[in-house]
Amino acid sequence: MSTAPAPSASPIDPIALDLAGDPAELTAALVDIPSVSGSEVVIADAVEAALRRLPHLRVQRVGQSVLARTDLGRPSRILLAGHLDTVPIADNVPARRDGDVVHGCGTTDMKSGDAMLLHLAATLPEPARDLTFVFYECEEVDYDRNGLTRIQADHAEWLAADLAILGEPTNGNVEAGCQGTVSAAVTARGRRAHSARSWLGDNAIHRARVILERLAGWDARIVDIDGCEYREGLNAVGISGGVAGNVIPDECTVRVNFRFAPDRSADQAVAVVRDLFADFDVSVLDVAAGALPGLHAPAAAEFVVAAGGRAQAKYGWTDVARFAALGVPAVNFGPGDPSLAHTREEHVSMTQIRDMTAVLRRYLAG
Amino acid sequence: MSTAPAPSASPIDPIALDLAGDPAELTAALVDIPSVSGSEVVIADAVEAALRRLPHLRVQRVGQSVLARTDLGRPSRILLAGHLDTVPIADNVPARRDGDVVHGCGTTDMKSGDAMLLHLAATLPEPARDLTFVFYECEEVDYDRNGLTRIQADHAEWLAADLAILGEPTNGNVEAGCQGTVSAAVTARGRRAHSARSWLGDNAIHRARVILERLAGWDARIVDIDGCEYREGLNAVGISGGVAGNVIPDECTVRVNFRFAPDRSADQAVAVVRDLFADFDVSVLDVAAGALPGLHAPAAAEFVVAAGGRAQAKYGWTDVARFAALGVPAVNFGPGDPSLAHTREEHVSMTQIRDMTAVLRRYLAG
Numbered sequence: 001m002s003t004a005p006a007p008s009a010s011p012i013d014p015i016a017l018d019l020a021g022d023p024a025e026l027t028a029a030l031v032d033i034p035s036v037s038g039s040e041v042v043i044a045d046a047v048e049a050a051l052r053r054l055p056h057l058r059v060q061r062v063g064q065s066v067l068a069r070t071d072l073g074r075p076s077r078i079l080l081a082g083h084l085d086t087v088p089i090a091d092n093v094p095a096r097r098d099g100d101v102v103h104g105c106g107t108t109d110m111k112s113g114d115a116m117l118l119h120l121a122a123t124l125p126e127p128a129r130d131l132t133f134v135f136y137e138c139e140e141v142d143y144d145r146n147g148l149t150r151i152q153a154d155h156a157e158w159l160a161a162d163l164a165i166l167g168e169p170t171n172g173n174v175e176a177g178c179q180g181t182v183s184a185a186v187t188a189r190g191r192r193a194h195s196a197r198s199w200l201g202d203n204a205i206h207r208a209r210v211i212l213e214r215l216a217g218w219d220a221r222i223v224d225i226d227g228c229e230y231r232e233g234l235n236a237v238g239i240s241g242g243v244a245g246n247v248i249p250d251e252c253t254v255r256v257n258f259r260f261a262p263d264r265s266a267d268q269a270v271a272v273v274r275d276l277f278a279d280f281d282v283s284v285l286d287v288a289a290g291a292l293p294g295l296h297a298p299a300a301a302e303f304v305v306a307a308g309g310r311a312q313a314k315y316g317w318t319d320v321a322r323f324a325a326l327g328v329p330a331v332n333f334g335p336g337d338p339s340l341a342h343t344r345e346e347h348v349s350m351t352q353i354r355d356m357t358a359v360l361r362r363y364l365a366g
Numbered sequence: 367m368s369t370a371p372a373p374s375a376s377p378i379d380p381i382a383l384d385l386a387g388d389p390a391e392l393t394a395a396l397v398d399i400p401s402v403s404g405s406e407v408v409i410a411d412a413v414e415a416a417l418r419r420l421p422h423l424r425v426q427r428v429g430q431s432v433l434a435r436t437d438l439g440r441p442s443r444i445l446l447a448g449h450l451d452t453v454p455i456a457d458n459v460p461a462r463r464d465g466d467v468v469h470g471c472g473t474t475d476m477k478s479g480d481a482m483l484l485h486l487a488a489t490l491p492e493p494a495r496d497l498t499f500v501f502y503e504c505e506e507v508d509y510d511r512n513g514l515t516r517i518q519a520d521h522a523e524w525l526a527a528d529l530a531i532l533g534e535p536t537n538g539n540v541e542a543g544c545q546g547t548v549s550a551a552v553t554a555r556g557r558r559a560h561s562a563r564s565w566l567g568d569n570a571i572h573r574a575r576v577i578l579e580r581l582a583g584w585d586a587r588i589v590d591i592d593g594c595e596y597r598e599g600l601n602a603v604g605i606s607g608g609v610a611g612n613v614i615p616d617e618c619t620v621r622v623n624f625r626f627a628p629d630r631s632a633d634q635a636v637a638v639v640r641d642l643f644a645d646f647d648v649s650v651l652d653v654a655a656g657a658l659p660g661l662h663a664p665a666a667a668e669f670v671v672a673a674g675g676r677a678q679a680k681y682g683w684t685d686v687a688r689f690a691a692l693g694v695p696a697v698n699f700g701p702g703d704p705s706l707a708h709t710r711e712e713h714v715s716m717t718q719i720r721d722m723t724a725v726l727r728r729y730l731a732g
Contacts, residue, residue, distance in 0.1 A: 179562055181561075181562075181612075183611055194681070194682070194705075195547075195599060195601055195603055195623045195625060196545055196547075196599070196625050196681040196682050196683070197599075197681050198599035198601050198625070199586075199597065199599065203581075203582075203601055203602060205578065205601075205602035205603075205604070205605050205620070206578055206581055206582040206601070206602060208578065208605070209575045209578035209579050209582060212571065212572055212574065212575035212578065213575055213579075215569075215572055216569075216572040216575060220565075231565065233561060233562070233563075233564035233565065235561055235564050235569055235571075235572070235614055236569060236571035236572060236607075236608075236615070237561055237571075237608055237609075237610070237611055237612070237613060237614070237615060238571075238607065238608025238611070238615070239571050239574070239605050239606065239607045239608060239618060240605065240606055240608075241602075241604065241605045242602075242603055242604025242605060242606075242621060243603070244603070245549055245603055245604070245621065245623060245652075246547075246603070246623065247603060248601055248603070249602070249603060249604070252605060254571070255608060255611065257561045257611060257612065259561060259562045259564070286611075315560070315562035315563050316560065316562050317562070339560075
C-alpha cells in the first residue's frame with residue numbers, strides 16, 4: 001500500500017537511484033544530486049520513487065521528507081534516519097573518486113549514511129526487527145524548519161520505535177546520547193570616562209578579567225554514563241567591549257558556551273552558568289538539552305554488541321536528543337569522520353561505507 | 367601694512383564683528399556664525415575683516431586661517447591661538463543666554479577663547495610684549511587638515527614666540543603641557559576547535575585574561591613636572607574575539623590606550639607597552655608625544671604668576687604639544703569647563719570670559 005504522490009513532487013521524472021547495488025557508489029550518486037537545505041525536492045523525489053518500487057515498504061511523503069516502514073509484526077522496531085540536506089556547496093559537487101575515497105559535499109554529512117540506510121531499505125525485505133526509515137529535510141538549518149519537527153507534530157506515530165539509529169558520521173563507532181549546550185551572555189559593567197582621566201571611570205573590560213579567570217579555572221567534569229565518557233566544557237566563544245579609542249568602557253560582554261553531560265538537565269546546566277557568574281548580568285541566549293545514551297534498553301544494548309561492543313559519547317548536538325526526549329533510545333552510527341562535516345574537504349572511505357552497512361545489516365537481519 | 371585679500375575670501379561683505387566691546391557678547395556673536403570643521407569661510411572672513419581694520423596689526427590669510435601680529439620691537443613675543451572650527455552642531459545654534467550663562471555650540475570649545483583673544487587683539491595697540499594671533503581652521507579633525515599644520519609647513523616664521531597661549535577651555539586655570547598617548551592592539555593567540563571538544567583547542571579569549579590582569583594591576587605613576595601633577599593611565603579601551611557560537615576562538619585582541627606623562631618620550635612610552643606585553647603580539651596603532659609644561663621659561667613663569675600663581679597639568683592632547691615640539695613653551699588658558707567640550711550642553715559663564723580676559727590683558731599689557 002502506498003499513498004498518492006504529494007502535490008509538491010516534481011513534474012519531471014525522478015532521477016533513478018540503484019539502491020540495491022554498492023552503497024559506496026550510491027553515496028556518489030546522492031552527492032551528485034545537489035540538496036542544500038531548502039532545495040531538497042529533486043533528491044526527495046528520487047528517494048521516494050526508489051522506495052515506492054519496494055513492495056515490502058509502506059511509503060509516505062511529508063514535505064520534502066520521505067517515510068517508509070515495514071509492518072511485519074516483529075517484536076521490536078528500529079527507526080533509521082538520515083537527513084537529505086547538506087550545507088552550501090563549496091565547489092565540491094559532483095563527487096570525485098580518488099582510490100578508496102569519495103570526495104564531495106555531503107560525503108560525510110551525511111549522504112554516505114543515507115546511502116547505507118537506503119541500501120538496507122531495499123535489501124532487507126524480511127528483517128528480524130520491524131524497520132522505519134526517515135529521510136528528512138532541513139536538518140542543517142533552524143529547528144523549526146527541520147523535517148523531523150513537522151513529522152513529530154503531524155505524524156508522531158511514525159517516530160515510535162525501540163531504538164533510533166541516526167546515520168550521522170561517527171567514523172565507524174557507535175556514538176550514544178549527546179551533550180547539551182547553553183549559550184549565555186555574561187556582562188561586566190563599569191562607568192565611562194575620558195581615557196586621559198581614566199581614574200574617574202571604572203573599566204568594564206578590566207572587570208571582565210574576573211569572568212575569564214573563572215572560565216579558565218573552571219574544573220571540567222568527566223562523567224561516565226552507560227560506559228560512555230562525557231567531557232564537559234565551559235568556554236568563552238566571543239567577547240566584545242569598547243566605546244572609542246579615548247573612552248574608558250562601561251560595558252564588556254563575554255559570550256559563554258557550556259557543553260554539558262546529559263546527566264544534567266537543561267535547567268541544571270543554566271543554573272551552573274548563573275551561579276558561576278552570580279555577580280554579573282547573565283542573559284541566556286540558547287539552550288538545548290542533552291540526551292542520555294540509553295544503552296541499557298535491550299534493543300540498544302544488542303546493537304552495541306553487534307557493532308563491536310563499545311559505544312562512546314557523541315560530543316556535538318544531533319537529533320538523537322530529539323528521540324531521547326520522546327523516550328526512544330537513540331545512537332549515531334554512520335560513515336565518515338565527524339570533524340570533516342561542514343568543511344570543503346569532506347570525504348569518506350568507500351570501504352568504511354561497505355563495512356558499516358554490513359555491520360548494520362547483521363544487526364537488523366538478526 | 368596688510369596683504370591683499372586671499373582669493374578664497376567670500377565675495378559677499380563679511381559679517382561685522384565688534385571686537386572692542388564685551389568679549390562675552392562677542393562669544394555669542396561668534397557662536398551665531400556656524401563654523402563646523404571644513405566650513406570656516408564665513409567666520410574666517412569676518413575675523414579677517416575685523417582684524418584688518420586695526421592699524422597696529424599686520425594680517426595674513428592662509429586658507430581659512432587668519433594670522434595677525436604686532437611688530438613693536440618688544441623683547442619678547444607671545445603667540446595667542448584659537449581654532450575657529452567646532453564639532454558638528456547639535457541643535458545648539460544660535461547662542462542662547464540664560465542669566466550669566468551663554469549656551470551653544472562652541473561656547474566652551476572654543477569661541478569664548480577666540481572672543482577673549484580677538485578682544486585683546488583690538489584693545490591692546492601698545493602691549494608690553496609683541497603679540498602674534500593665530501585663528502585657525504580644522505582643529506577638530508585630522509592632523510593633516512589642521513590649519514596649524516599648513517602654517518607650520520608654509521609660514522613657520524609666524525609660529526616663533528617665547529610663549530604660546532592657547533585659548534582652549536581650562537575653566538579659569540592655567541594648564542601646562544599635555545600628556546602623550548599611545549594606542550596599541552595586543553593580541554592573544556590560541557587554536558580553534560569545536561566547542562563540544564574544547565580540550566582540543568586553546569582558548570585565546572581565556573588567554574587574554576593575562577592581558578587584562580596586567581592592565582588592572584598596572585601601577586600608574588603620578589609625576590610632578592614644574593609643579594604640575596601628571597597622572598598616567600594604561601587602559602583597555604576595546605576588546606574583540608570570537609569566531610562563532612560553537613568554536614573555541616584562536617584570537618582575541620585588546621585595544622590598549624596609554625596616556626603618559628611628558629617626562630617620557632613617545633618612544634619610551636611605546637617601549638612601556640611593548641615590554642609589558644612582550645609575550646603577546648603588539649601592534650602600535652597611533653602615537654602622539656606629550657608636551658613638557660616648560661614653565662621654567664621666563665615668559666611662561668611670568669604668565670603663571672599673572673594668572674594667580676598656579677598651573678596644573680592638561681590631560682587631553684592639544685596643539686600645545688605642537689608648540690612644545692617646536693621649542694615654544696605653551697599653555698592652555700581659556701574660559702569654559704573642558705569636560706563640556708563636544709557635548710550638546712556646551713555653555714560658559716560670561717563673568718568667567720570677562721575675568722579671564724582681564725587676567726590675560728594684565729599680563730600682556732605688562
